[in-house]
Amino acid sequence: MIDIILAILSTIGALAIFFASLGILRMPDFYLRLSVTVKAATLGVGLLLLCAAILFPDISVTTKAIAITFFLIITSPIAAHMIARAAYFTGTPLWKGTIIDELAGMYNKDTHTLESDPQEKKEDFTPETDQIADTEDETK
Amino acid sequence: MNLAAYFDYFILPILAVSVILVFIRLVKGPRVVDRVIALDLIITIGIGIITVFTIRSHQKVLLDVAIILALIAFLGTIAFSYYIEKQNND
Amino acid sequence: MELILIILLGMLYAAGVYLILRRSMVKLLLGIMLLGGGTNILIFLLGGIVKGKPPVIAEEAKLFQDVFADPIPQALILTAIVISFALTAFAIVLLKRVYALVNSDDLDDLNTPEEEDI
Amino acid sequence: MLLTVLSGLFFSCLTIPFGKMLKTKWSILLPIVPLLLFAFFLTQIPLISSGNSLYQHINWISSLGVNFDFKLDGLSLLFSLLITGIGTAIFVYARSYLKGHRYYDRFFGYLFLFMAAMLGVVLSNNILLLFIFWELTSISSFFLIGFNNDNAESRKSAITSFCITGLGGFFLLAGLILLGNIADTFVISELIQAKDLILNHQLYPVAVIFLCIGAFTKSAQFPFHFWLPGAMKAPTPVSAYLHSATMVKAGIYLLARFTPILGGTPLWNNTLMIVGGITMLYAAIHSLFRIDLKGILAYSTISVLGVLTFLLGIGTKEAVTAASVFLLAHALYKATLFLVTGIIDHETGTRDISLLSGLGKVMFPVAIAGSLAALSSAGVPLTFGFIGKDLIYEATLHTPQINFKWVLTGLAIATNVGLVAAGFMAGFKPFFGKLPQQFAGVHLPYTSMWIPPLVLGVLGVIFGCAPGITGHLLTEQVAKNIIHHEITAPLKIYHGFNQVLILSLSTLAVGTLVYLMNKASSRKLAFIARFKALSPEQIIIGCGEDLLKISAWATSLSHNGYLRSYHLKIILFAEALLAYKLWHSGSISIDLNMLTQPGLYEIAVALVFVGALGIMVSTSSRLTAVVSMSIIGYCTCLIFVFYSAPDLAMTQFTIDTLSTVLFVLVLYRLPSFINLASRKILYRDAAVSIGFGLILSLIALKVWSEPITKDISHFYGENAYLLAKGKNVVNVILVDFRGIDTMFETVVLSIAALGVYSLIRLRLKPTEKE
Amino acid sequence: MIRLFLMNLLLSFIWVALTGSMYYTNFLFGFMLGFGILWIMNRHDSDQRYFYRVPKVLGFVLYFFLQVVKANLQVAYDVMTPKYFMKPGIVRYPLNARTELEINLLSTMISLTPGTLIVDISEDKKILYIHVMYLTDPKAFVREMKTGLERKLLEILR
Amino acid sequence: MIDNHILAPVLIHLFSAVLQLIAWRKTVTQRIISILGTFLGTLLAIRLLADVYSKGVLTLNASNWEAPFGIVFVADLLSATLVLLTSIAGLAVSFFSATGVSRQRMLYGYFPIFHFLLMGLNGAFLTGDIFNLYVWFEVIIISSFVLMTLGGRKTQLEGAVKYMAMNILASTFFLTGIGILYGITGSLNMADLSVKIQQVQNQSLVGITACFFILGFGIKSAVFPLYYWLPSSYHTPPSAVAATFGGLLTKVGVYAMIRVFSLIFIPDEFTRNLLMIIAVLTIVIGSMGAVIKTNIRRMFSYLIVCHIGFMIGGIAMFSKIALMGALFYLFHDIMVKTNMFLIAGLIRQLRGTMDMKKLGGLYAQYPLISLVCALVLFSLVGIPPLSGFWPKIYLFQAAFTLDHYAFVAALIIGSFTTLYVIAKMWAEVFWKDSPDDVTVEDKFEPLPMFRKILLVLPICILCLVTLFIGLNAEAIVQLVDKISTQLLDTSPYVEAVLGKTK
Amino acid sequence: MRSPILQAATKYLLPILLLFSFFLLLRGHYYPGGGFVGGLVASIAFVLHSFANGTESTMKLLKHKPLSLIPIGLGISATSVSLPLLFGLPPMTGLWFDEPIPVIGMIGSSLFFDLGVYLVVIGVVLTILFTIALDNLSDKT
Ligand code: NA
């Protein structure tokens, strides 16, 4: 019985990771890749850790499994946010199928700050406003 | 087919293939940011591999490595993003 | 796996050598790091590798019940890793200073003609 | 005897603290030292002339066989008397000659050093001790030649002579050590015992050649002679002392000293004869073309040194006697001529022979001294020179190589003709004839300057009139020391009317004729200068310059400033070495059972690893390179996890992350890589690096397939908990078993941090240099 | 509320000490036991927030987990099939959440939900810019989020 | 024989450095600590040498684990002598640094790192563990990197990059060698290795391993064709630093070479021939470089290379006499080379340059200092009876005995070149008048007397030591005799480390 | 350009990382970990803080220059290395209290040694990184 639960958990975990990998490979732009990968992998690893916690009848392993999952949950969104922001700022193009980009032109290029009020939008600063790429798999 | 074999012949290979897939993205890029997230994902998958390996080898001390990975891997990503943002000529 | 490691270490040495033959100081640095990595794997391999038996005595035991991986190469590599970190850190900063001075990482720009000696 | 040597050294050192005092009237003390030494050696004459020798032995570096072994025999005594006797004269003379000179004290310091060294050379009974003093003569003469060190020519001459004699010195050292090796002793008297051993040794020719190079360079033999005319840049007393009477004769002394050890073979005799013969003739001819008094004297000195070598080469008892007499005769007259020249130079300010004449009217005693010396030099009967010349012809006519008798004699005649003319030019020409207007104001120098040459000149005549004195007291013993043969025929003024006398007189006649015909002029100097390109000086110095050029070329070629080319050379050398070793180490056999089975995940990690390496090598983006670096580190970390090294994996990973941060912090400003190398170079480098990787892989494979003993790791495994109270054996090793490593590894870290701190913070002001 | 939580914790520790087994399941059991006891004891108190909140937290976790799984499946399907179904876009999302903890938890959750990702937050922490994979209408997305995730989260926290 | 004071010369510098770090930016305190520390270090080193001389090989099992399980420190005569020479050189440089190094550099840790360097050198000489030797080497190179870059001028950086790259390469070879050595023997203790290496079945592997050590130590000791880092860098750092480097750094490489090839790998025919070829070419290439340089320190750098060849040649011949020659030369060279770079530094203080073309007039202005310099310079040339002369006798003897005529030629070439360049230097720097077109910036003259003494005293101390080595060569000969006996018969060493039972 | 999200996350990550680093330090003798890794993790904690809040604010948080940690750490480990000399034992000999202490286990000189290592590592890493970071800042102005 426990074996079957473990098999199911681990399979889901492994497949989640697998889809994340497939996603990062197949998705057409950076943001989509990032979006796909962060959580799927976290979920997958979390499930695998759960298997480990069940398999080892030992408090320390359970603690560690919880700790690892917890740390991943805390850190990976932050990392994703940081890299997404950097990517956006340096003009990484969006997929051509992107329907809207409300962030366009919101950055103050000099101070690297992001204003909340669209009224302060700088009209003279436009190079990054339209980042939506023209090609299928973004420009290389 | 027992659980051990299942881990060995199904789970671990899937993880291995995943690593390779991510690595292909790392090779392709095209931008540094793509590579950075590929690296980040490889590390995350690595945590998974370590977990399964821990189960398979009955060595719970190996999980300690996974903790460190989970805790500090993102620092690399942050560092990269911090400075990718600062320089636009790469 | 040993054969794979042997190939890997050869490639590390090869890539390291290739990079230290370049003009860019960054590549030089990376090459040095790769050479260090190659050496570590070499020590690790030649010390004899064992899968899944860390040299940590089990909680309830006072001695090893089973085979265990040789801890000595591990300790040596640990020391070597830390030392090469120290060297790398210093080298990276040296690179920074060089760049600030000659505004490039091309080693040829750093060469000073002998006439400038004091 | 040690004392005699040491006294010189002692007084040399004293000139440093008491230099100022010497510049006052205390300088009167200076000549006392050589005088006392001279007196000491004079008192030894009876002992030596009776065929005895004086020995002294004081331990110094006995394990090396270098001790203060001194021996005073005829040969040494003759030289010692020359050194101290002429030394006294020189000291007296130089006191006045250099009066008021800025570096008066230094000069005498060097001179004392030189005298001591010279005495050491001739008194040593140990060849290494001899060598020590030999080198000291070189170095003191370096300082003396370069005494006028603000003069560029002077410095150049000093270097030239130092280099030539120094080079010879190293050959000599090699030769001496070779001899010592063969005979297993450095003591001369023991070496003589081992003569047979030495002569039959296969390296005997090497020893002879090395020794001869040493001797020839020192005594200015062709083709090394040219340093001596250059050395005339030294103050005249120095020229008189070193370059006529003593130092240059050290080479002759050496040859004489080693004749009983190495001599008697065709190699020895022919080498000496040929080199000596060439030198004497070459220099004699050259002397006729000079217009500088000192130049004339220098070349005639070289010629005489050639004669002496030549005589030693003939090696018969006549020849050796001739050499010993001629040695003394030459020392007397040549020192006189030099001192006279010095006076002329001092008083008139020129040494140009074409300008000088009639000075006898204003400095009569000097003229006497000069004339006496010139006569002796010409070999006019009743001078000591005559006896010397006589003996030379005697020697050439009685050479064992009977077929070459007339060749040798002809050589000797030609040389002597030149010497006669040269002697007259130096000794007569300045004093006779009309006194030019410009020298009307010239007057006699201090008494202490003209007395020494006069004494020496007169001595030449006294010995010439009574050759028996020297013959009996000295030269017989000298000759005996050289060839170990009783000399029976005493020196005589007149041997009867024979071939020799005819030769002597005709030489004198022809020489006088040449002197009268030979008008000194700068045209002649220009004429001989045309052959300069062919002269050994030009050739050797040219070779030296070529060597410098080659050195510069080779150095800039190998040490070209490009780090990558240095790396390439190092790696190629390593590859060659390792490949050679690997090739000779036999085939590799692998026990496949020993292999651990890799899982798919391990292969995946390895593939990623390899891929990352590929990216790193080929990318043109720095950040991508850093990302690949992280991947590589991370894959290594996974390998460590799989193969039971959690501590390593942790450390590797944390350090990798930190390195990444570091790189990123520094790199973001740098431009991306540009491909700076051509395709050809890239291929070359790729080939080199693949070769290196391959070699390392093969070595690793070979070593891995060897069994390994694990005593120590088992000891750690067994005792980590029981004795060291830890369960993580790696950590126990790090903090206990091998804790010292860790301790100093943290020091390495700390130093790196300090270095980083200082490297970034410290910006020196441009004015600060150290 | 904090007092009750601490009390609950104390009770569970006492349970662990009594049973002598420091295992998680045991602790959890003790916690639930304590929760029950406390709920029964404080049934008539005016402040019942603690007893609402614990089940709400559990409910929220379950909700979130289901969201994650659901979205994962969607993405998996999209990844597996050759054609892309997504309509991505970056949406401006004005925050209701005010405190740091609220904002952080919310953004973490948005990021962990597949299909959404925080790109950045404005300097004054009022606007989130969210990258959304399956965006039909930005307005609708914002509305859905406000009523869904954000409201549920704020309910627990406030 | 367990003796704790073996480590004293190491610990004294460790604690000096730590104290100086605590007294960060207090330059006067640092100077005092430095002089006291080096002085005490010298006393301790004398005591150690005296002990070793009278009692034989001393060992210290760090962590109290029996060899080969822990790290063992071994003081045999060779180590103890080198420790003493290092300490003397350190003392001299410490004096010199007190005035000769700019305050700016002191503010940024010059002294602590200098002491770490000395500590590293002493440690390298004393350790009996091959991996521990690697650690000491790293201590040495990292401190030398820092000292080399301290100040951050462009030439310094250029030198440092090259120095660093090639030295790290050397460490890589060394570490690879250690890895292989462990792979074939399973041990790291050098005495234990000397026993176990003979039990390795495939002896050809031993030869391969030895090559890595030749490469690693070859780079460190700057032999042809691995020497490039040295002339690329030694002319760049402050003189006090260059003095430490010039005197000691390459010599550690030579020491390691001697130690490893006498204890672990006994040189076979191939190794000897290889080393001999290397030695001859090193002498030739060093000579070629030295004759063409006009900057004093560049010239000295090549001279170092040239003279390393003498020692390597001695090792290559590997007979008792040859080793005696090599060792004697080593001892002499440490003292003289240190002093030469100090002299170079003094010259820079006096004239503000080290280019011979721009120098001059020192003999006229400072006759006594010049005389001391002359003594040192002529010691280097090997003018008898100064120190450089004696070892050459042994080297010649060995070369003749073993029929290495190429080495005889190389010895003559090397000696002659040295003589030539030193004569040239003497003429250019001391004899010649200062060139008219160069404005002399004399930093020495305005200094207070006390600081002048600090600059000149170390040169005199080292000069006296050199004179002692030269004139009292008997003592040194006795010493090198004993040392070479210890090197050729390592059983006392092995016994002292492993105990008699093994 | 600082991210408020990162800043907020750092507030709780910093204590977690520090706690974890101490955990690694203390149990290094029994499980993977030890002074090195512990020190590295601790320094990573501060590095993270400096990324989030700027180097100056981390320096303020630390009060003292990280450089001063180096002599302290070196002093501690050097003392624990040479302390046995006072008892006539070779340096680095492990000295142990007789009784184990809860949580940590046996207390001995090796723990102090590891503590020294820990401090040195923190000092070193932070000195290196902060020096560079501050230099980058000053380059810009
Ligand atoms: Na992640």
Ligand code: NA
């Ligand atoms: Na370590």
